[in-house]
Amino acid sequence: SLFSDLRPLGPEGPFSLETQFIADSDSCKVNLIIGAYRNNQGQAWQPPSLVEAKKRIHVESCLHEYLPLHGSAEFLESSKLLVLGPEITNQAYDRIASIQTISGTGANSLIAKFLDNHTHPANIWLPDPTWVNHADIWKENAPGVDLRWYPYYDESSRSLSFSAMIQTLQRDTQENDAILLHACAHNPTGLDPTKEQWEEIALVCKEKKLFVIFDSAYQGFASGDLDHDAWAIRHFFTHPGLEFAICQSFSKNMSLYGERLGALHIVVSRKSSSPPTASVHGHLAEIQRACVSMAPLFGSRVANEIFKSEDLHLMWQADLLLMSNRIKTMRKAVYDELVRLQTPGNWDHVVHQTGMFSYTGLTEEQVGRLRKEHHVYMLPSGRASICGLTCANFKYTAQAIHSVIT
Numbered sequence: 373s374l375f376s377d378l379r380p381l382g383p384e385g386p387f388s389l390e391t392q393f394i395a396d397s398d399s400c401k402v403n404l405i406i407g408a409y410r411n412n413q414g415q416a417w418q419p420p421s422l423v424e425a426k427k428r429i430h431v432e433s434c435l436h437e438y439l440p441l442h443g444s445a446e447f448l449e450s451s452k453l454l455v456l457g458p459e460i461t462n463q464a465y466d467r468i469a470s471i472q473t474i475s476g477t478g479a480n481s482l483i484a485k486f487l488d489n490h491t492h493p494a495n496i497w498l499p500d501p502t503w504v505n506h507a508d509i510w511k512e513n514a515p516g517v518d519l520r521w522y523p524y525y526d527e528s529s530r531s532l533s534f535s536a537m538i539q540t541l542q543r544d545t546q547e548n549d550a551i552l553l554h555a556c557a558h559n560p561t562g563l564d565p566t567k568e569q570w571e572e573i574a575l576v577c578k579e580k581k582l583f584v585i586f587d588s589a590y591q592g593f594a595s596g597d598l599d600h601d602a603w604a605i606r607h608f609f610t611h612p613g614l615e616f617a618i619c620q621s622f623s624k625n626m627s628l629y630g631e632r633l634g635a636l637h638i639v640v641s642r643k644s645s646s647p648p649t650a651s652v653h654g655h656l657a658e659i660q661r662a663c664v665s666m667a668p669l670f671g672s673r674v675a676n677e678i679f680k681s682e683d684l685h686l687m688w689q690a691d692l693l694l695m696s697n698r699i700k701t702m703r704k705a706v707y708d709e710l711v712r713l714q715t716p717g718n719w720d721h722v723v724h725q726t727g728m729f730s731y732t733g734l735t736e737e738q739v740g741r742l743r744k745e746h747h748v749y750m751l752p753s754g755r756a757s758i759c760g761l762t763c764a765n766f767k768y769t770a771q772a773i774h775s776v777i778t
């Protein structure tokens with residue numbers, strides 16, 4: 373066969389662990405693998421705003437026509453407003469090119485291909501560590517761009533390695549390089565820069581003439597407050613001349629995981645009297661056409677329903693608070709239990725990190741023992757999805773961690 377030389381590949385990391393988890397028949401098993409919200413019963417959950425939006429859509433009578441190439445114009449207006457806020461959206465009305473994408477993954481892939489085709493950065497700088505898919509997205513979509521890593525996580529202090537990050541960016545980046553920044557709730561570390569640190573990062577990006585890509589997969593889900601989680605992105609706008617892209621996902625904050633709803637927005641600078649927004653817009657659609665034609669319809673219908681009705685918007689904000697608060701409560705619960713058990717080490721990071729994940733600091737060997745001896749599953753890097761904890765299993769999980777450490 374033409375394919376005999378193909379190297380056999382199993383399912384990728386988290387997906388292979390998920391298969392093992394499903395096959396595990398132990399009644400105490402705990403799933404801290406996949407980044408998807410679970411309720412206190414450990415079940416996938418539909419937020420009330422989503423349930424109500426679907427009722428209002430009258431699914432039975434919906435047509436299933438193609439969306440335009442750029443996606444739903446109504447959705448793009450609202451998603452832009454959500455991430456940039458009304459003031460910036462107004463000010464930059466003629467210099468934001470937006471396109472609906474196949475969720476955050478599609479937005480990341482599209483910007484990689486777009487830059488590789490049109491602006492030719494020598495390097496893309498990714499945080500070390502980052503979401504497992506980032507490196508593959510760039511390798512697959514931007515073969516002309518080299519992958520480089522900037523330090524992000526200091527293992528000994530379990531904190532942001534901020535000075536090393538800044539030093540690397542100052543010393544090693546070239547003009548026109550692209551840099552990926554997580555807008556909030558950094559995956560996998562749960563560590564975000566402070567406002568002062570964001571200000572410094574923006575200055576370096578500006579000075580070194582880098583093109584910034586914000587990956588915004590957790591707006592509102594991280595803190596429960598949509599504006600708070602968009603602060604860094606909006607701050608970058610205050611630096612005239614900085615051009616940047618936003619890869620926006622609605623998987624987590626609207627619980628639309630499988631519907632693949634997202635957007636890519638590119639903020640173009642106003643150096644000339646007529647910013648090249650229309651050209652950017654046109655080329656984005658050209659690439660998207662060749663890859664997938666256009667994004668799927670249903671998710672944008674649901675989101676439009678939530679965006680256009682004040683009562684649903686408020687309901688959605690309450691859902692975001694509920695989800696983020698449950699995660700915070702579980703962080704505190706497992707932390708208190710580890711302290712009560714006098715588990716060796718300092719566990720403060722579990723409560724200080726934000727978003728869905730905790731970068732626990734457990735070694736690959738300890739994670740392996742957790743799985744084999746206690747049926748508690750997390751990524752080999754020690755990343756645990758806090759959403760998998762419930763009032764019924766956090767004590768068991770803390771005890772399991774305690775026993776692989778002592």
Ligand code: PMP
Nearest residue numbers: 475476477503559587589621623
């Ligand atoms: N970026 C980051 C940082 C993520 O954590 C995720 C989801 N795990 C994504 C992008 C993309 O998710 P989706 O394609 O479902 O929007």
